[in-house]
Amino acid sequence: MGLDDVQVDEILHNQKHQECMRAALDMAEQALASNEVPVGCVFVHEGQIIGRGMNDTNRSLNGTRHAEFLAINSILDNYPPSIFRETSLYVTVEPCIMCASALRQFHIKAVYYGCSNDRFGGTGGVLSIHSDPSVDEPFPAYGGLFRDQAIMLLRRFYVQENGKAPEPKPKKDRQLNTGIPPLFQQRR
Amino acid sequence: MVLKLVEAAIQDAAAANLQHLRKLVKPEHLPPCLRRLGEISEFHNPATEPAGLPRFPGNYNSSVPNGYQTATFIAVNGHAEASQQPALHYLVCPTSVVAVEDLHTIFSSMEPSLGVDFEPHLRIIPVPLYPPSSAKQAKDWSQEYWPTVYKGGNPFGPHPALVSRALEDVHSRTGRCMSLARRAGEEVSLAAKGEPIGAVIVDRSGGEDASIIAVAGDARWHHMDKAEEPGSGNVTAHAVMRAIGMVARKRRAPLHKGLAAELDSEESDLDADRPLTPLESDVYTASTVARDGYLCLDLELYITHEPCVMCSMAILHSRFSRVIFGQRMLRTGGLTAVSQNNSGFDIENDDQGLGYGLFWRQELNWRHLAWQWLTDDDLQTRISSQDVHI
Numbered sequence: 001m002g003l004d005d006v007q008v009d010e011i012l013h014n015q016k017h018q019e020c021m022r023a024a025l026d027m028a029e030q031a032l033a034s035n036e037v038p039v040g041c042v043f044v045h046e047g048q049i050i051g052r053g054m055n056d057t058n059r060s061l062n063g064t065r066h067a068e069f070l071a072i073n074s075i076l077d078n079y080p081p082s083i084f085r086e087t088s089l090y091v092t093v094e095p096c097i098m099c100a101s102a103l104r105q106f107h108i109k110a111v112y113y114g115c116s117n118d119r120f121g122g123t124g125g126v127l128s129i130h131s132d133p134s135v136d137e138p139f140p141a142y143g144g145l146f147r148d149q150a151i152m153l154l155r156r157f158y159v160q161e162n163g164k165a166p167e168p169k170p171k172k173d174r175q176l177n178t179g180i181p182p183l184f185q186q187r188r
Numbered sequence: 189m190v191l192k193l194v195e196a197a198i199q200d201a202a203a204a205n206l207q208h209l210r211k212l213v214k215p216e217h218l219p220p221c222l223r224r225l226g227e228i229s230e231f232h233n234p235a236t237e238p239a240g241l242p243r244f245p246g247n248y249n250s251s252v253p254n255g256y257q258t259a260t261f262i263a264v265n266g267h268a269e270a271s272q273q274p275a276l277h278y279l280v281c282p283t284s285v286v287a288v289e290d291l292h293t294i295f296s297s298m299e300p301s302l303g304v305d306f307e308p309h310l311r312i313i314p315v316p317l318y319p320p321s322s323a324k325q326a327k328d329w330s331q332e333y334w335p336t337v338y339k340g341g342n343p344f345g346p347h348p349a350l351v352s353r354a355l356e357d358v359h360s361r362t363g364r365c366m367s368l369a370r371r372a373g374e375e376v377s378l379a380a381k382g383e384p385i386g387a388v389i390v391d392r393s394g395g396e397d398a399s400i401i402a403v404a405g406d407a408r409w410h411h412m413d414k415a416e417e418p419g420s421g422n423v424t425a426h427a428v429m430r431a432i433g434m435v436a437r438k439r440r441a442p443l444h445k446g447l448a449a450e451l452d453s454e455e456s457d458l459d460a461d462r463p464l465t466p467l468e469s470d471v472y473t474a475s476t477v478a479r480d481g482y483l484c485l486d487l488e489l490y491i492t493h494e495p496c497v498m499c500s501m502a503i504l505h506s507r508f509s510r511v512i513f514g515q516r517m518l519r520t521g522g523l524t525a526v527s528q529n530n531s532g533f534d535i536e537n538d539d540q541g542l543g544y545g546l547f548w549r550q551e552l553n554w555r556h557l558a559w560q561w562l563t564d565d566d567l568q569t570r571i572s573s574q575d576v577h578i
Contacts, residue, residue: 060436060440061436061439061440061483062432062433062435062436062483062506063432063483063484063502063505063506063507064429064432064433064502064505064506065436069424072423072424073424073460076422076424080412080417081412081417081419081420081421081422081423082417082418082419084419085419096501096505097497097501097546098497098498098499098501098502098505099498101496101497101498101501101522102423102424102498105419105420105423105496105498105577106419106420106423107419119552119553120501120504120552120553122501126551126552127544129497132542133542134520134542135519135520135575135577
């Protein structure tokens with residue numbers, strides 16, 4: 001799935017892709033406002049947003065309620081699963097291993113994400129579930145679209161304290177770091 | 189004394205995982221390949237050989253057999269002639285921590301405190317990067333690389349003692365839980381809601397009285413016609429995802445209403461998390477869960493087949509402690525670590541497993557124990573196509 005720098009640049013500056021990712025960032029903002037890890041996504045079919053999702057693990061007490069799953073469930077209320085074959089996902093953070101496998105089983109057309117996820121990313125961050133040998137067709141995943149905004153949303157969340165953690169860590173002295181390290185290697 | 193000075197000078201040396209490698213070794217305990225070199229004075233001496241790094245004869249860039257990785261380490265042989273003491277061999281640290289040149293500088297700066305007779309000999313040797321997983325392996329490595337100690341641990345999985353204790357505990361209820369999981373799968377299959385796959389979640393926090401708190405069958409074909417749908421149906425309604433959803437739903441249920449009343453109410457944010465069959469409903473309403481419980485921490489999952497990659501990661505996200513599955517799924521299962529021929533997965537020819545091992549991976553933030561339950565075929569619902577995602 002090798003892309004040269006020009007192709008990557010085209011994706012990052014394409015107005016349509018940017019519009020979709022802005023909609024995903026709006027969902028992440030909503031997640032932050034409701035005390036969820038700020039990850040948001042939209043699914044786009046033939047230029048139209050057919051589903052939106054934001055992280056919902058804290059409210060639902062369910063660690064699998066990631067943004068992608070909420071959007072997928074709302075889409076399946078109105079469309080058959082085969083719609084995903086012609087649908088692309090825009091998500092602020094690289095899909096995790098669980099979501100990457102779900103997307104591949106749904107035969108998603110393509111995934112565009114903001115920042116990569118080095119804790120449990122499934123499209124290159126930790127594993128490459130999107131492209132590994134599998135009974136399902138691989139899907140392309142492109143990272144870096146509004147990466148800075150995606151990272152800043154996460155940082156704004158993580159400077160807060162997590163009262164629900166078994167052992168909450170005091171973070172009152174933490175300050176929001178606004179410097180974003182350069183991306184040396186484009187993740188794909 | 190040399191030791192202390194070196195350790196003080198190289199702060200990161202302690203950070204390197206050296207637990208399985210002996211630090212100080214007498215000449216007679218060196219592996220033959222290193223001993224031979226010592227006798228013919230091939231240790232690198234910076235005073236006489238200022239240029240070039242010592243080269244260990246042989247394949248020090250290659251890995252130890254069986255795919256075990258090696259790291260290159262610097263070994264020092266400090267020899268004080270006047271003292272008549274046998275020269276001890278000291279394993280310093282990985283070459284990634286300090287360059288050989290820097291180490292020479294450190295030694296020369298120490299010279300006044302070491303005495304004039306001390307001449308350090310440095311060389312780079314390969315050593316096993318991870319601890320051995322058996323006493324025999326430690327012995328073999330000690331002969332071939334560097335004296336290695338087996339401490340009963342297993343770098344590639346949970347500690348054997350931990351596994352056997354837990355196995356004793358789950359053994360008594362595995363048969364019962366697996367037959368319930370099988371029934372759950374048969375019910376959804378008969379109702380054409382899903383594949384014959386079922387999952388059972390057990391709360392063992394009560395000690396002896398482990399209780400079953402959720403039962404879910406697969407529901408990928410719920411609200412759709414399998415014959416008319418080209419794909420794999422609703423992937424998010426796999427049995428494991430539904431069972432996890434039911435536990436969360438029970439934890440959220442308002443205290444005053446009771447679980448049965450909550451189910452009757454119109455409020456349904458996710459259809460797939462609601463019980464669909466009589467068996468699922470009975471278990472859902474019959475038992476309660478701790479409301480202050482965190483996700484699926486301390487819970488056990490029993491499932492008729494090996495979960496797919498999505499469900500395996502969902503299990504990790506949910507912080508389960510133990511998983512027992514029935515039929516292994518060689519082409520879709522995410523739990524099993526071994527890919528039997530060790531050459532990776534080839535979708536066209538290989539039926540040896542994907543090898544993800546998504547129950548115990550160092551790089552992921554949760555690990556749990558996992559077993560395959562081997563039993564007679566008549567106690568299992570086998571799925572013939574290995575391409576089905578569980």
